[in-house]
Amino acid sequence: MGVGKGRKKLKRADKVKWPGVYAYETDKIIRGGKKDITYFISYRNGKKKIWEKVGRKSEGITPQIADEIRGDRILKARHGEAVLTAKQIKKKKAKSNRPLNEIAAEYFKQRGGSQQAAKFDQYRYDKHVEPVVGHRAISSLTPLDMKRIEKTMQGAAPATIWGALELVRRISNFGKRSKLSEGLSFTIKMPKRDNELTEFLTPGQAARLLKTLDEWPSLDVANMLRVAMFSGLRRGEIFKLQDNDIDYANKLIRLKSPKGRKTVSVPLNPIVEQILKNQIAWRDEQFEKRQAKTDEPLPKSNFIFPGKDGAKRVDCSAAYRIKVKADLPKPFRIFHGLRHHYAVMLANSGEFTLDMIGELLTHKSNDMTRRYAKFLPGSIKKAGDRAAELIQQNVLEGTADEKENKTG
Numbered sequence: 001m002g003v004g005k006g007r008k009k010l011k012r013a014d015k016v017k018w019p020g021v022y023a024y025e026t027d028k029i030i031r032g033g034k035k036d037i038t039y040f041i042s043y044r045n046g047k048k049k050i051w052e053k054v055g056r057k058s059e060g061i062t063p064q065i066a067d068e069i070r071g072d073r074i075l076k077a078r079h080g081e082a083v084l085t086a087k088q089i090k091k092k093k094a095k096s097n098r099p100l101n102e103i104a105a106e107y108f109k110q111r112g113g114s115q116q117a118a119k120f121d122q123y124r125y126d127k128h129v130e131p132v133v134g135h136r137a138i139s140s141l142t143p144l145d146m147k148r149i150e151k152t153m154q155g156a157a158p159a160t161i162w163g164a165l166e167l168v169r170r171i172s173n174f175g176k177r178s179k180l181s182e183g184l185s186f187t188i189k190m191p192k193r194d195n196e197l198t199e200f201l202t203p204g205q206a207a208r209l210l211k212t213l214d215e216w217p218s219l220d221v222a223n224m225l226r227v228a229m230f231s232g233l234r235r236g237e238i239f240k241l242q243d244n245d246i247d248y249a250n251k252l253i254r255l256k257s258p259k260g261r262k263t264v265s266v267p268l269n270p271i272v273e274q275i276l277k278n279q280i281a282w283r284d285e286q287f288e289k290r291q292a293k294t295d296e297p298l299p300k301s302n303f304i305f306p307g308k309d310g311a312k313r314v315d316c317s318a319a320y321r322i323k324v325k326a327d328l329p330k331p332f333r334i335f336h337g338l339r340h341h342y343a344v345m346l347a348n349s350g351e352f353t354l355d356m357i358g359e360l361l362t363h364k365s366n367d368m369t370r371r372y373a374k375f376l377p378g379s380i381k382k383a384g385d386r387a388a389e390l391i392q393q394n395v396l397e398g399t400a401d402e403k404e405n406k407t408g
Contacts, residue, residue: 010040013063021066030058039063041070045077100141100168101134103175110174116315121167128153128164138172139182146188158191165190199337200344205328212326221318223279224305228335230271232342232361234258235335239313241304246276258362266360279304347375 010022020042028036037057043050054069055061104125111118132149133141146165153161169188176183201209209229213222224238237255245254251273252265268276283306291298301310316335323334343361346352358369 013039013066018063018067020070021063023063026056028058039066041066041073043070043074043077045073097137097139098175098181099135100138100171101130103138103181104130104134104171106178106180107171107174116317124160124164125167125171129168133168137181138175138184141168141172141184143186143189150191161191199332200341201328201332201337205326206341209322209326209328212322216318216322216325218318219282220279220305221316221322223275223282224316225319225322225334225338226275227272228338229341230269230275231266232339233266234339235316238305238335239303239307241276242302243280243304244302246273246304248273255362264362266362276304343369343372344375347372 010024012019013021013023022040022042023037025035025037030036039054039056039061041052041054043052050073052073054066108118108122108125111121128149132152133145136145146168149164149168150161153164165188169184172181172184175181206229209225213225216222227233227238228235231253233253233255237258240256241253245256246252246268247254247265248268251268253268253272254263254265256263258264283301283304287298287300299310303310303312305313307313307315319334323332328334328337339361343357346357346360347354354366354369354373357372358366361369363369
C-alpha cells in the first residue's frame with residue numbers, strides 16, 4: 001500500500017463523505033477508553049500516487065480536517081504548484097527556523113583559506129554580527145537588521161562595516177548551498193569602501209624583497225612570492241596550481257575557478273615560466289630525497305606548491321616573516337599587495353589600458369580595475385593634451401568660418 005511494511009491495514013474513513021481519507025486504530029488508549037486513530041490521505045501528484053500521514057485523533061485531527069488537507073494538496077497539484085507532505089513541511093519549517101549561529105558554526109568548521117583569515121572572520125562575527133542577529137533565523141532577517149549591524153559599528157571604517165555585512169552574506173549563501181537553511185530574502189546593500197588601499201612597493205622596497213627571496217632557505221615559499229610579484233596571481237590561485245595547468249607550448253597558465261568564476265587562462269611570461277620550472281624541479285628533488293629515506297612508496301603530489309603530505313596548500317605563514325625580513329611597510333599584505341604592485345606597474349608604464357589590466361587580473365567587472373586609473377599618468381596626460389588640441393582646432397575652424405561669412 002506504500003505506507004510502510006507491517007502497518008495495519010488502512011480502512012476508508014467514509015467512502016462517500018471523505019474519499020481518499022483512510023484510518024487505522026492504534027494500540028494507544030485515549031480519553032473515553034477508546035483507541036487512538038491515525039489518519040492518512042491518498043492523492044495523485046501527476047502520475048505518482050502519494051500516501052501521507054496527516055496525524056492522530058489525539059492530536060486534534062478528524063476525517064474532515066484530513067479531507068481539507070487532501071483537497072489543498074490536490075488543488076496545488078492541479079495548478080502545477082509544489083506539493084509538500086506534512087513531513088516535508090515540518091522539515092522545511094525546521095530548516096527555515098535554524099538560527100544564524102548554527103549555520104555560522106558549520107561555516108567556520110568547514111571554512112578553507114588561511115588560518116589567520118579564518119580567525120579574523122570568526123572575531124568579526126563574534127564582535128559585530130552575533131550580538132545583533134546571531135539568534136535569529138536567516139529567513140527572518142530583513143534589511144533593517146543589516147542597518148542595526150551598521151549602527152552598532154558607528155565610527156568603524158567603511159571597509160570594516162562592509163566586511164561584517166559580507167560575512168552575513170557568505171554564511172547565508174553557505175547555508176543555502178549546503179541545504180542547511182533557507183537563504184536571505186533580500187540583497188544586502190553594501191556600503192562603499194572609500195578607504196580601500198591600493199598597495200605597491202617603491203623600487204627600493206621591491207629590490208629588498210627580491211634580495212630577501214634570493215637568500216630565503218625555503219625555496220618553495222620564495223618561488224610562490226616571486227610568482228605573485230611577476231604574474232599578479234591571487235594567493236589561492238597559486239596554491240591551486242598543478243603541473244597540467246601550465247601550457248608551455250602556448251605560454252598559458254590555466255586558473256581553475258578564479259574567485260568564483262569559470263576556469264580561465266592568463267599569459268605565461270618568461271620570468272614566471274622559469275620560476276615554475278625551477279620550483280617543479282626542486283619539488284621533485286625533495287620528493288626523491290624523502291622517498292630514499294623510506295621503503296614505503298610515497299604519494300607524489302601534482303601541486304606545484306604542495307602543502308602537508310602533498311595536499312593542496314592552505315596557508316603560508318613564512319610570507320609574514322619574509323615581509324619583516326625585507327623591511328616592508330607594516331600594513332603591506334604581501335600576497336595581496338604584490339598583486340596590486342603588478343597592476344600598478346602595468347598602469348604606470350602607460351602601455352596598457354585598464355581593460356587589458358583587468359583581463360590579466362581576471363577581474364569580474366571594470367569597477368574593480370578603475371582603482372588603477374590614477375596610476376596612468378602618461379596615458380591620461382596624452383588624452384588630456386589631445387583633447388585640448390581638438391578643442392583648439394574646433395575653435396580655429398569656427399573663427400575661420402565666421403570671418404568667411406562676414407567677408408561674404
